[in-house]
Amino acid sequence: MVEGRVVQIGLLGFGTIGSSVYRLIQKERDQILEGTGVDLRVKKVLEIAPSRIPTDAPTGLFTTDFAEIVDDPSIDVVVEVIGGTDAAFDFIDVALRSGKNVVTANKQLLASRGEALFTLAKDERRHLRFEAAVAGAIPIIKVMRESMIAAGLHTVYGIVNGTTNYILTRMHQEEGDYAEILLEAQELGYAEADPTADVGGADAAAKMAILASIAFHSRVTLSNVVYAGIESITLDVVRHAKELGFVVKLVGAARLIEGKVSVRVFPALLPTNHPLASISGSNNAVFLEGTDIGEIMLMGPGAGGVPTATAVVSDIVSVANTKDVGFLQSCSCYRRLGFYAAEEVESAFFIKVSVADEAGVLAQIASIFGAQGVSIANMIQEGRGDEAELVLTTHPTKERQFFAAIEQTKGLACCRTEPMTLRVL
Amino acid sequence: MVEGRVVQIGLLGFGTIGSSVYRLIQKERDQILEGTGVDLRVKKVLEIAPSRIPTDAPTGLFTTDFAEIVDDPSIDVVVEVIGGTDAAFDFIDVALRSGKNVVTANKQLLASRGEALFTLAKDERRHLRFEAAVAGAIPIIKVMRESMIAAGLHTVYGIVNGTTNYILTRMHQEEGDYAEILLEAQELGYAEADPTADVGGADAAAKMAILASIAFHSRVTLSNVVYAGIESITLDVVRHAKELGFVVKLVGAARLIEGKVSVRVFPALLPTNHPLASISGSNNAVFLEGTDIGEIMLMGPGAGGVPTATAVVSDIVSVANTKDVGFLQSCSCYRRLGFYAAEEVESAFFIKVSVADEAGVLAQIASIFGAQGVSIANMIQEGRGDEAELVLTTHPTKERQFFAAIEQTKGLACCRTEPMTLRVL
Numbered sequence: 001m002v003e004g005r006v007v008q009i010g011l012l013g014f015g016t017i018g019s020s021v022y023r024l025i026q027k028e029r030d031q032i033l034e035g036t037g038v039d040l041r042v043k044k045v046l047e048i049a050p051s052r053i054p055t056d057a058p059t060g061l062f063t064t065d066f067a068e069i070v071d072d073p074s075i076d077v078v079v080e081v082i083g084g085t086d087a088a089f090d091f092i093d094v095a096l097r098s099g100k101n102v103v104t105a106n107k108q109l110l111a112s113r114g115e116a117l118f119t120l121a122k123d124e125r126r127h128l129r130f131e132a133a134v135a136g137a138i139p140i141i142k143v144m145r146e147s148m149i150a151a152g153l154h155t156v157y158g159i160v161n162g163t164t165n166y167i168l169t170r171m172h173q174e175e176g177d178y179a180e181i182l183l184e185a186q187e188l189g190y191a192e193a194d195p196t197a198d199v200g201g202a203d204a205a206a207k208m209a210i211l212a213s214i215a216f217h218s219r220v221t222l223s224n225v226v227y228a229g230i231e232s233i234t235l236d237v238v239r240h241a242k243e244l245g246f247v248v249k250l251v252g253a254a255r256l257i258e259g260k261v262s263v264r265v266f267p268a269l270l271p272t273n274h275p276l277a278s279i280s281g282s283n284n285a286v287f288l289e290g291t292d293i294g295e296i297m298l299m300g301p302g303a304g305g306v307p308t309a310t311a312v313v314s315d316i317v318s319v320a321n322t323k324d325v326g327f328l329q330s331c332s333c334y335r336r337l338g339f340y341a342a343e344e345v346e347s348a349f350f351i352k353v354s355v356a357d358e359a360g361v362l363a364q365i366a367s368i369f370g371a372q373g374v375s376i377a378n379m380i381q382e383g384r385g386d387e388a389e390l391v392l393t394t395h396p397t398k399e400r401q402f403f404a405a406i407e408q409t410k411g412l413a414c415c416r417t418e419p420m421t422l423r424v425l
Numbered sequence: 426m427v428e429g430r431v432v433q434i435g436l437l438g439f440g441t442i443g444s445s446v447y448r449l450i451q452k453e454r455d456q457i458l459e460g461t462g463v464d465l466r467v468k469k470v471l472e473i474a475p476s477r478i479p480t481d482a483p484t485g486l487f488t489t490d491f492a493e494i495v496d497d498p499s500i501d502v503v504v505e506v507i508g509g510t511d512a513a514f515d516f517i518d519v520a521l522r523s524g525k526n527v528v529t530a531n532k533q534l535l536a537s538r539g540e541a542l543f544t545l546a547k548d549e550r551r552h553l554r555f556e557a558a559v560a561g562a563i564p565i566i567k568v569m570r571e572s573m574i575a576a577g578l579h580t581v582y583g584i585v586n587g588t589t590n591y592i593l594t595r596m597h598q599e600e601g602d603y604a605e606i607l608l609e610a611q612e613l614g615y616a617e618a619d620p621t622a623d624v625g626g627a628d629a630a631a632k633m634a635i636l637a638s639i640a641f642h643s644r645v646t647l648s649n650v651v652y653a654g655i656e657s658i659t660l661d662v663v664r665h666a667k668e669l670g671f672v673v674k675l676v677g678a679a680r681l682i683e684g685k686v687s688v689r690v691f692p693a694l695l696p697t698n699h700p701l702a703s704i705s706g707s708n709n710a711v712f713l714e715g716t717d718i719g720e721i722m723l724m725g726p727g728a729g730g731v732p733t734a735t736a737v738v739s740d741i742v743s744v745a746n747t748k749d750v751g752f753l754q755s756c757s758c759y760r761r762l763g764f765y766a767a768e769e770v771e772s773a774f775f776i777k778v779s780v781a782d783e784a785g786v787l788a789q790i791a792s793i794f795g796a797q798g799v800s801i802a803n804m805i806q807e808g809r810g811d812e813a814e815l816v817l818t819t820h821p822t823k824e825r826q827f828f829a830a831i832e833q834t835k836g837l838a839c840c841r842t843e844p845m846t847l848r849v850l
Contacts, residue, residue: 024717028575034759035642036574036752131572137718139572147556147564149461150453150738217460275724278703292449293562293725293735299700300721310718313575321753327461327746334459 004039007320010069010100012091013082014047014062017105017132019054020305021079021312032313038320040313044069066091070098077316080104081132089113096124103315105132105308111206111222114213118331127322127329129315134207135160135284137307138300139314144214144288145332152291153215157425158252160207162282162302163191163198164230168238168248168267169280177235190282200229201250201265208252211286212263216256218337220263226342227265237420240352240391241269244378247277251425260340268423269350269393276425343400348377348424350393353409354417355381357388361414365390368412372405373397393424429464432745435494435525437516438507439472439487442530442557444479445730446504446737457738463745465738469494491516495523502741505529506557514538521549528740530557530733536631536647539638543756552747552754554740559632560585560709562732563725564739569639569713570757577716578640582850583677585632587707587727588616588623589655593663593673593692594705602660615707625654626675626690633677636711637688641681643762645688651767652690662845665777665816666694669803672702676850685765693848694775694818701850768825773802773849775818778834779842780806782813786839790815793837797830798822818849 009025011018025032025040033039045062046069047053053062069075078095080102082088088109092102097120104110110117110133121128131141135158144153159165163185170181182199185191197203205227212220230250238248246269254263270277275297279285284302289295301307322328355361362381369376375395382389394402402421409415434450436443450457450465458464470487471494472478478487494500503520505527507513513534517527518541527546529535535542535558546553556566560583569578584590588610595606607624610616622628630652637645655675663673671694679688695702700722704710709727714720726732747753780786787806794801800820807814819827827846834840 024575028577028717032574035757038752137576137721139568142572143564143568146743147567147736147739149457149735149742150449151562151735152453273703273705275703278698278700280698290735292453292731294729294732296562296723296725298721298723301719304719306717307719310574310576310715311572314572317574318571322747327463332460 004033004037005320006039006041007077007316008041008043008075009316010072010075010078011042011045012069012078012080014045014052015081016305017081017308017312018045018047019052020309021081024306024309024313028313032317036317036321038317040316043075044072070094070100075100077101077103077319079312079316080106081312083108085109085112089117092117092128093120096120096126096128099124099126101127101319103129103312103319105130105312107133107206107210111209114210114221115219115331122330125329127319129319130210131315132308132311134210135286136300136302136304137310138284138286138298138302139311140211140286140298141214143298144211145328148215148288148290148293151288151293153288153293154256154291155289156211156215156254157276157287158204158208158211159249159276159279159285160252160302161198161204161250162284163195164204164250165279165284166190166282167199168230168233168250171233171235171238172242172247174235174239178230178233199231201227204250204252204265208254208263208265211252212254212261214332215254216261216337217333218261218335219333220261224339225263225265228267230267233267237352237422241350244391244393245272246270246350246424247272248422249276249279251276257340257345260338262340262342262345264342266423268425270425274425343398343403345399346396347399347402348394348396349402350422350424351406351419352389352391353415353419355388355390356414356416357385358414361390364412364414365409368408369394369405372401374402374405429458429462430745431464431466432502432741433466433468433500434741435497435500435503436467436470437494437503437505439470439477440506441730442506442733442737443470445734446506449731449734449738453738457742461742461746463742465741468500469497495519495525500525502526502528502744504737504741505531506737508533510534510537514542517542517553518545521545521551521553524549524551526552526744528554528737528744530555530737532558532631532635536634539635539646540644540756547755550754552744554744555635556740557733557736559635560711561725561727561729562735563709563711563723563727564736565636565711565723566639568723569636570753573640573713573715573718576713576718578713578718579681579716580714581636581640581679582701582712583629583633583636584674584701584704584710585677585727586623586629586675587709588620589629589675590704590709591615591707592624593655593658593675596658596660596663597667597672599660599664603655603658624656626652629675629677629690633679633688633690636677637679637686639757640679641686641762642758643686643760644758645686649764650688650690653692655692658692662777662847666775669816669818670697671695671775671849672697673847674701674704676701682765682770685763687765687767687770689767691848693850695850699850768823768828770824771821772824772827773819773821774827775847775849776844777814777816778840778844780813780815781839781841782810783839786815789837789839790834793833794819794830797826799827799830
């Protein structure tokens with residue numbers, strides 16, 4: 001057994017991730033020591049809820065007093081896995097000011113109040129690491145910060161919410177409609193009792209804000225992200241998409257357009273041969289495009305205590321092995337880019353609308369689209385009588401023009417429902 | 426513009442990768458400086474071939490004398506992109522002994538003579554980095570060394586040869602037989618004039634030796650890898666596989682079995698829903714499995730000057746930012762594991778054999794397999810008369826038992842050809 005450098009850890013929170021971090025360190029301690037020369041020890045755990053404290057916990061390991069961690073000079077790294085944006089902010093703020101390096105898995109906090117914390121970390125010359133905050137076990141933060149240095153990144157597509165990807169995967173397999181599968185997902189623990197943040201897109205939006213900030217070196221907060229969720233996706237839409245050779249996914253899209261940043265989250269149709277189309281179940285994936293690197297994708301478990309804990313542990317080791325103040329210690333946002341207006345972004349679309357079963361319908365709609373400069377890629381008229389439906393896809397057009405055309409179709413007598421529209425990646 | 430730490434580079438070789446490294450640094454220098462605080466400058470380039478030296482090269486940049494690089498105290502990092510295993514070994518050896526950090530893209534060298542160089546680098550307290558040696562732009566070395574610290578890795582599957590993946594992808598799209606597509610690939614520059622190392626599996630074997638060494642922390646050299654290539658894969662086999670829902674890929678498989686290492690490269694059938702099945706064209710991918718991390722995959726360009734250069738540049742920055750001797754500076758092989766006997770590995774198989782069109786054939790073959798303990802998963806008899814063929818897949822069995830069964834079938838009067846066998850992942 002090698003002699004290692006002892007790194008004492010103060011762990012804030014003993015929920016799913018916290019307890020997994022603790023157990024993973026116990027289990028892999030010897031391997032980590034042999035492989036990295038770092039001897040990880042969890043010295044103190046802050047946990048308020050008595051129900052979470054194991055009955056066989058070592059004496060003195062648990063505390064309800066934050067001061068026991070932050071005032072302990074032997075503790076090198078504070079791991080924040082409590083979640084939320086208020087107490088967690090204060091804990092990290094005080095820890096950094098007390099000279100501790102911090103590792104967190106808190107995406108909401110970083111996406112909403114990250115700038116203040118990164119600035120503080122820089123001023124205090126301490127690390128603030130957050131690999132586990134986005135896409136669980138996938139080391140996307142490390143890869144973007146340390147390997148995409150000269151990649152010329154301009155696009156980041158992400159499937160970064162496991163709950164919605166699980167629901168959409170099962171809908172694609174035609175195992176039920178949205179509401180049914182959401183209910184099952186809740187029963188199986190794949191969806192929260194209150195699934196709003198997941199199915200509404202806010203969770204994915206927070207993660208995309210973090211990824212975009214790193215990719216484009218300019219701060220993006222949750223409030224800069226335009227997002228929508230999957231609540232209105234019906235089995236019928238998924239089936240139509242499948243017939244046309246597409247898969248429906250909740251996609252985060254961060255792009256650098258004409259020197260400005262655009263970050264959005266929306267349900268979209270992906271061609272089945274797109275690498276992101278094959279990401280199934282609760283997996284996550286991030287697909288990067290850059291002028292120098294081409295296309296690169298990482299996929300893996302987006303959640304789960306143990307996989308997420310592996311990301312926390314590699315952050316701790318990285319902090320322990322980077323004693324010198326390097327670029328990883330400061331915020332990567334060294335410039336302030338503007339935001340590209342959402343309505344000017346170019347997107348391809350899928351449209352489904354119930355129409356009157358009569359001659360001339362196609363011509364009327366095609367003429368409205370043509371007048372707005374929206375070019376139609378594919379058009380199918382299906383069913384007869386009351387069942388008559390028009391399904392079409394467009395070539396990429398400015399969204400402003402596309403939605404102007406859609407507004408006009410709403411006035412047509414031959415359109416019997418409001419058109420259902422989805423972006424095509 | 427920030428003031429950065431100047432890092433002077435000596436570049437050995439100005440071929441495809443070397444010239445791309447040079448141009449990428451020229452193009453991205455300001456971005457790299459802003460993002461990382463490192464100011465990269467190529468001080469000298471060693472290139473023997475006058476035809477490779479651009480006519481507009483700055484005066485004094487190129488040299489044919491290695492001493493001008495290795496004896497220049499201002500040069501911090503030597504980048505070796507010459508290739509080959511003889512001169513390159515000596516260059517790296519002397520550079521390390523002269524106090525230079527080294528970045529290389531040389532897989533053959535590391536897979537065959539890596540141990541001596543890693544040991545030297547450790548003794549000299551210098552870095553020897555090699556991200557670009559495996560899977561081009563995909564940062565698999567960084568991810569495995571720095572993020573899979575507590576992942577419990579036990580399996581590494583890789584599509585790590587772009588040429589064979591390009592050929593097999595086109596065969597899967599039924600665009601021609603092996604020989605035709607290889608010829609086209611050579612004309613397009615996707616395959617070498619002498620394609621032996623690629624199509625025969627040796628290139629993939631060298632890369633898998635490197636990946637296995639890192640994954641399992643035990644040295645694997647090229648001579649420890651059992652490998653085969655794709656020369657015998659016919660369009661007919663690819664079609665049969667496709668009918669059964671499989672894609673044929675050249676797969677590297679490194680596994681930890683009962684504490685021993687098994688590393689092999691072979692053409693295999695992958696179910697179309699396996700993440701590696703979707704890796705098309707000249708792309709590479711590495712799929713990792715670990716008890717703690719679950720399943721994780723990285724995909725991207727496996728070759729090409731500029732993508733590979735991005736990997737070289739991130740290695741240089743990483744070296745420049747890790748002044749202190751950390752675990753990344755030493756060889757990651759801290760233990761010596763034995764090798765698992767190839768014939769004891771369990772694999773599932775696909776078998777195709779021409780048979781007599783008569784009653785009892787299935788029964789005879791099934792009985793031989795049953796006696797050897799090989800369980801049949803799927804069996805199809807196709808065609809009539811002279812065209813009669815049996816196509817079957819097995820459940821995983823020890824390869825020793827499987828091949829014993831195959832030997833016995835060769836003695837059967839009803840088998841009119843030697844059985845064609847392929848592993849199923």
